[in-house]
Amino acid sequence: MKIFILIMPAVWLSFLLAQSGFEQYSDIDSHALNTPAHTAENIKTLASYLIKPAQTEKEKVRALYRWVTENINYDVQSYLMKYNKQRSVKQILKERSTVCDGYSRLMAELANAVDIEMVQVIGYSKGYDYRIGDRFNDNPNHAWNAVKIHGTWHLLDVTWGAGYIDENNRFVRRFQDHYFLTPPESFILDHLPEDERWQLINQPISLREFEDYLFLKPAFFRYGLSVKSHYKLSLIHISEPTRPY
Secondary structure, three states: EEEEEEEEEOOEEEOOOOOOOEEEEHHHHHHHHOHHHHHOHHHHHHHHOOOOOOOOOOHHHHHHHHHHHHHOOEEEEHHHHHOOOOHHHHHHHHHHHHHHHHHHHHHHHHHHHOOOOEEEEEEOOOOOOOOOOOOOOOOOOEEEEEEEEEEEEEEEEEEHHEEEEOOOOHHHHHHOHHHHEEHHHHOOOEEEEHHHHHOOOOOOHHHHHHHHHOOOOOOHHHHHOOOOOOEEOEEEEEOOOOOOO
């Protein structure tokens, strides 16, 4: 039997002023969360309603993100059965259930309906069943979005923004602000696109490097921490000591 010991490398952590420069979306969020049901009958009607109070492109994207995270359930059964039921966006709006592919397609169509350039990104992620030290095969396992705001591309994951799967294989809705326009340097720790241009970092990394990167939860960033160096984790593999009889 082998025991895995994780040693976190020495990293420089900086405490940031949690609210310094933090944009408040309370009015936008409130509007999105109180959207009348009849407006969700089609993409154009829904998107047009959601962006009504928005003054900027970022606020428009926020309104779309907040509605989807609150109203679309994750289809745990399809995920566990490895069955990706290809629902149309119209079906997703009606059934209010999908997996990451559907979340990201819905988000992109909502954005494009109000002239915001957004695309679906396919790649690898350290999600629900990931364990530190895992290796990925050649098949991508996740989908998210990239959006252009005022000429600059940003990243977001509306699936992970909606919630998570608990130990009883149930979807738990828990809004995660961290996955809304996440800085690329943080996003790359648990998301690696197939197409390296969507990494949006100065020095793109390989799949092997991604596997060896630190694995951090959103709370790390929520408390104002950031990684300044040494992105690679260290694993020491040892055997369990032989016990005397």
